Amino acid sequence: MKKLCIEGGIPLTGKINVSGSKNAALPILFASLMCEGQTILNNIPRLRDVYTTLTLLRCLGCEAEFENNQLCVVPKEVKIEAPYDLVKTMRASILCLGPLLAVAGKAKVALPGGCAIGARPVDLHLKGLAKMGANFELDQGYIWGECKRLKGAYIHFDFPTVGGTENILMAACLAEGETVIENAAKEPEVVDLANFLNQAGAKISGQGTSVIRVQGVSKLTGCEYTVMPDRIEAGTYIIAGIITQGNLEVVNCPCKELDAVLDKLLEMGANLKINKSQNKIQIRPNQAALTGVDVITAPYPGFPTDMQAQIMALLCLARGSGIIKETIFENRFMHVLELIRLGADIKLSHDTAVVRGVKQLIGAPVMASDLRASASLVIAGLAAKGVTEISRIYHLERGYEKIEEKLRAVGAKVWTTK
Numbered sequence: 475m476k477k478l479c480i481e482g483g484i485p486l487t488g489k490i491n492v493s494g495s496k497n498a499a500l501p502i503l504f505a506s507l508m509c510e511g512q513t514i515l516n517n518i519p520r521l522r523d524v525y526t527t528l529t530l531l532r533c534l535g536c537e538a539e540f541e542n543n544q545l546c547v548v549p550k551e552v553k554i555e556a557p558y559d560l561v562k563t564m565r566a567s568i569l570c571l572g573p574l575l576a577v578a579g580k581a582k583v584a585l586p587g588g589c590a591i592g593a594r595p596v597d598l599h600l601k602g603l604a605k606m607g608a609n610f611e612l613d614q615g616y617i618w619g620e621c622k623r624l625k626g627a628y629i630h631f632d633f634p635t636v637g638g639t640e641n642i643l644m645a646a647c648l649a650e651g652e653t654v655i656e657n658a659a660k661e662p663e664v665v666d667l668a669n670f671l672n673q674a675g676a677k678i679s680g681q682g683t684s685v686i687r688v689q690g691v692s693k694l695t696g697c698e699y700t701v702m703p704d705r706i707e708a709g710t711y712i713i714a715g716i717i718t719q720g721n722l723e724v725v726n727c728p729c730k731e732l733d734a735v736l737d738k739l740l741e742m743g744a745n746l747k748i749n750k751s752q753n754k755i756q757i758r759p760n761q762a763a764l765t766g767v768d769v770i771t772a773p774y775p776g777f778p779t780d781m782q783a784q785i786m787a788l789l790c791l792a793r794g795s796g797i798i799k800e801t802i803f804e805n806r807f808m809h810v811l812e813l814i815r816l817g818a819d820i821k822l823s824h825d826t827a828v829v830r831g832v833k834q835l836i837g838a839p840v841m842a843s844d845l846r847a848s849a850s851l852v853i854a855g856l857a858a859k860g861v862t863e864i865s866r867i868y869h870l871e872r873g874y875e876k877i878e879e880k881l882r883a884v885g886a887k888v889w890t891t892k
Contacts, residue, residue, distance in 0.1 A: 509694045599642070767792075
């Protein structure tokens with residue numbers, strides 16, 4: 475099995491360009507199922523999850539070509555089954571459910587897989603679609619859905635689910651009448667999906683707020699759209715620059731969407747120059763030791779759960795202590811034991827981690843357990859003395875485009891081995 479090796483202690487110097495957002499690209503790709511004619515999507519990252527989605531789209535009856543971060547999709551004869559062999563590797567595959575019901579009136583979708591970071595049930599998706607007229611059965615690990623034309627409905631989520639909001643949002647575009655989504659997710663990736671759908675002919679308003687309104691239309695038409703940059707990738711590289719005392723510039727950076735993360739980094743004492751008008755952030759060596767801070771993950775615009783592991787790695791070398799409370803996923807501290815293997819001082823209690831800063835981390839063999847956990851191990855390895863060897867790096871390949879190449883370009887000593 476391939477491993478990523480890092481010789482730590484080298485400041486990152488130069489410029490890193492942020493790739494397109496995986497979490498925005500995947501729902502937009504599934505939304506292209508509903509568009510008549512050709513859809514051209516720019517700034518698509520070359521990631522394992524994107525290739526899995528392409529395979530699934532072809533399985534669902536689409537023609538799809540991918541070259542130089544541009545992806546072209548043309549739906550042909552829509553098929554309704556999303557098979558387990560594809561769906562088991564990627565949580566986002568559930569997002570084909572709403573589009574299939576909207577265009578075909580039927581769907582057979584395997585219950586999804588992905589990172590093992592919590593239950594993440596799909597019942598909110600099903601309840602919302604049921605209010606729009608869909609009927610569901612669960613049989614042998616598959617969701618079987620059927621409807622006539624979906625009808626607009628009032629849907630209130632118990633909590634702001636990103637995937638649930640996206641599934642209902644897509645389905646509502648071709649439903650009859652108005653759909654109102656209350657307690658909707660406000661994440662930038664939801665906004666990007668809504669903006670794409672509007673460009674394709676949908677009538678959506680309120681995206682980015684807790685109430686989204688959708689007026690159903692008779693059809694959507696393929697268009698050209700550029701996907702937003704990846705705020706989680708950007709945050710990961712910013713922290714990598716900080717922890718290595720680097721001179722690093724992160725460009726194509728969605729600064730506004732990173733406000734909660736940047737506020738915490740500045741509170742810690744990070745030396746950042748933020749240029750929102752030019753979408754770039756400059757990291758310079760810290761003028762004093764970083765200070766521990768407390769972090770509570772929350773839905774957007776709060777501190778993102780997808781950045782929890784990365785800031786924990788940074789807290790490992792900060793002065794004093796910091797407390798991290800994870801409120802989104804119940805099993806998202808699997809990186810803690812691996813950071814402890816590198817010399818971190820972390821105590822866990824249920825949904826809370828207390829991180830006491832140490833003077834140095836020491837390289838060791840570690841194992842990635844999920845996508846963002848693997849990023850935290852990369853960050854820690856970049857700062858650790860000696861060599862850190864990270865196994866199960868296929869997790870990284872799900873969410874970070876050319877991470878090895880990008881890190882080497884700014885001076886990091888990284889290589890892969892078997």
